[in-house]
Amino acid sequence: MIQNSLWLQGFKENKQKPKLEKNKFDICIIGGGIAGMSVAFHLKDSNLEVLLIDQGTIGFGATAYTSAxxxxxxxxxxxxxxxxHGEEASRNYFRSQKEAYDKIKTIIDKYKxxxxxxxxxxxxxxxxxxxxxxxxxxxxxxxxxxxxxxxxxxxxxxxxxxxxxxxxxxxxHPLKYLYGLKDIMKNKIDILENVCAKNITKNQDIYSIETDIGTIHANYVVVCTHYPFFIKPGYIPFKTHxxxxxxxxxxxxxxxxxxxxxxxxxxxxxxxxxxxxxxxxxxxxxxxxxxxxxxxxxxxxxxxxxxxxxxxxxxxxxxxxxNDGLPFIGETESEHLYLATGFHTWGMTNGTLAGMIIADLILKGNSPYKELFALKRKWNLNRIGHFLVDGSRYGKIYLQTCLIKNPKFYQNHVCVTYENGKRIGIYIDDNGVRHKVLNTCPHMKCHLVFNEKEKTWDCPCHSSRFDIDGNIIRGPSKNSIQFLE
Ligand SMILES: Cc1cc2nc3c(=O)[nH]c(=O)nc-3n(C[C@H](O)[C@H](O)[C@H](O)COP(=O)(O)OP(=O)(O)OC[C@H]3O[C@@H](n4cnc5c(N)ncnc54)[C@H](O)[C@@H]3O)c2cc1C
Missing domain, CATH: 3.30.9.10 (D-Amino Acid Oxidase, subunit A, domain 2)
Structure with a gap:
């Protein structure tokens, strides 16, 4: 039995760090899952200079683990x-999904x-x-x-x-589809793998994206990293679970x-x-x-x-x-900075739709679905109810990990303890080597829980994952956790 996704069979992880040959682009897309690749695809004929970066290999994020x-x-x-949101919004949601469903088929047929x-x-x-x-x-x-x-x-x-x-x-097959898109975009979109975005700042109208291989400047930034690696703009941790x-x-x-x-x-x-x-x-x-x-x-x-x-x-x-049943696809409160996330386990249509909507917003200044998926949406009692349930879940798990450092399912080779006021996680591997790391997630300071099945330290709140030596596997945390010995 293989403890991994069927979709990854036959796809090789790229481990090579690229060089930043050029650092000014019209548009920088961050994240190469179905959402980021769809945005790139819909911009490919625009004559704008587009760069897509991914902290790992294209398609190896959530899209590699879907049921597709x-x-x-x-x-x-x-x-x-x-x-x-009312019946009209619901009908509009249906239309959007049907449109994305049809779009996938059209792309597959057109480009074979x-x-x-x-x-x-x-x-x-x-x-x-x-x-x-x-x-x-x-x-x-x-x-x-x-x-x-x-x-x-x-x-x-x-x-x-x-x-x-x-x-x-x-x-x-989700990865065959993404690599099909990648082939079509060859020579039109620059794609760099193993480039992690750490921070985004804006100076006048230009964004600077700080990455681990240098700073990239762009007029437009599209964040399709599944979970955004920042809290503001968007405030996604407060609008989702x-x-x-x-x-x-x-x-x-x-x-x-x-x-x-x-x-x-x-x-x-x-x-x-x-x-x-x-x-x-x-x-x-x-x-x-x-x-x-x-x-x-x-x-x-x-x-x-x-x-x-x-x-x-x-x-x-x-x-x-x-928490209100609708994905977040659109411009953030920071002009020309776009976000696509919250696909509520239906990312094939919603990721595709993200491509259609964001390309429309950038190229035409509007989209028929601009209002429906806007990041800023009204709060009503129902949504507040869901917000409170999500909030109490975070509170409960934080308290639980404070009170129970070592839950019953931890085996003998795992232990969480405190040293000099710091919360430490220790894993002893099959050769008896100790791997000691900080046990706090850099994203929002949640305590990490050991995943025995995959031998990783996982955030039980926002889904960041780290290996036994603290290296980041998956965000929203943009940093690894400190390796102590
Ligand atoms: C069990 C399960 C089954 C599912 N089945 C279905 C299904 O049948 N149909 C369906 O429609 N949906 C399904 N989904 C949902 C779907 O898998 C996701 O919604 C979708 O894959 C998300 O795509 P994405 O592009 O947003 O994220 P990802 O595929 O995760 O892409 C994000 C990319 O961003 C990169 N990245 C992250 N941080 C950074 C950074 N700081 N700098 C640079 N790059 C970064 C990552 O490496 C990653 O490649 C399922 C979900 C679950 C949980």
Missing amino acids: KISYLQELPLSKIASM IDCDYVHTKEYIIAPTEKEIVKLKTEKNYYQKWNIPYFETQSLSLPIPVSYAFGVESAVF VEKSYVTATHTENTQALSCITTGTPLHSVRYHQDYLIYGSCAHALTNHLDDEKNFGILKKRLQDHFQKKPDYMWFNQDLIP
Whole structure:
């Protein structure tokens, strides 16, 4: 069994640090996941000089760990958005997702991107009678707006189905798609891997992006780093929480052109890729259920119970869930500085949409979705409620990590302790070598928790990850943690 994403098989990590040959550009895009690459793609014919930088290898962030369903049937977004922002906003959200869904297909067809794109039927499933009401409320919007759908009470899947409705949908290989985009942009967009943005400042109308290989100047900056590496502008940590969920890929002879996701708990997510069943489950707020060994154990058991299979690949992913149900795509309060994040586990359409919207905003000064995804949005009671729940989650986990330094699931080779007032994490490897690091995340000072499964120190609040020697693996922290010995 491989403890990594199926999508990374055959893709090589680039470890080479580039040189900064040129440091002035019209536009600098930070982040080369589906969002950043889509922004670059939509700017490629603009005659503007565009640079895209990524702190690692293109596509190796959250996009490499997705299930890669391309769908506008996304659990129950329409009811949620209608309750928070009104029905017109909900309808607009639907339009945006359908447009992005169609756009992906158009790009793939036009440029003949070989990315295992397969047309499927995607269902949302109510496993119990209780869940049916929620599904039917969502379906009412489809009826009202004349969106084609089909319904059923049984599917050829070994998971409980009381009622399901579905739409035409698709799946693909996310990295093959991104590398297809990269090929198309060759000679039009400069792409530099292994360049980490540390800070952005503005002097008159020019932005300076401080990176680990020098400073880059640009008139426009687009931040597509999944979780932004700064708090202001945008204040994203106060408008989102992180959700973590787990995925397996298992060889099967019974593939189908069918995808699904269930409502309620436990979550079951299914799609197929070539001769693999891709099954996901165990979604939870990052602040809860810290024991990954246990979480993967539950995932394995569900796969066994329902499909009588053992996983060939197993991985997890994390995504930002906005507290008012809508992603953040648009200009920040700092003019010409753009942000795209909060895709609430539907980044294939929303990342693509980020490309369309931000390119429109830069090139035309407007987008039909400018208001819908604007970073500055009204607060209402419902949103305040979600904000308070998220806030109490952060408070609870902070307190919990203060009171319990070494949770029961830590094995003998891991220990958190205090030395000279500093919180220290120690991991002893198989050769008996001690790896001692500071145990506080540089981003917002949360205490890090050891991930036994992947041998990393993880932030239980905002999803930064560090290796046993403190080197940063994934932001929002822009810095590593101090290695002590
Ligand atoms: C379990 C799970 C399953 C999912 N399945 C689906 C699905 O089926 N369909 C779907 O539509 N969505 C799905 N999603 C959501 C989707 O995976 C994400 O929303 C999407 O991949 C996010 O793309 P991104 O471009 O914003 O981020 P990323 O892919 O993470 O890209 C951000 C890039 O920025 C770079 N970066 C970060 N910080 C810096 C810095 N300081 N300087 C330079 N570069 C930096 C990173 O290296 C990274 O490459 C799923 C999410 C989860 C949790």
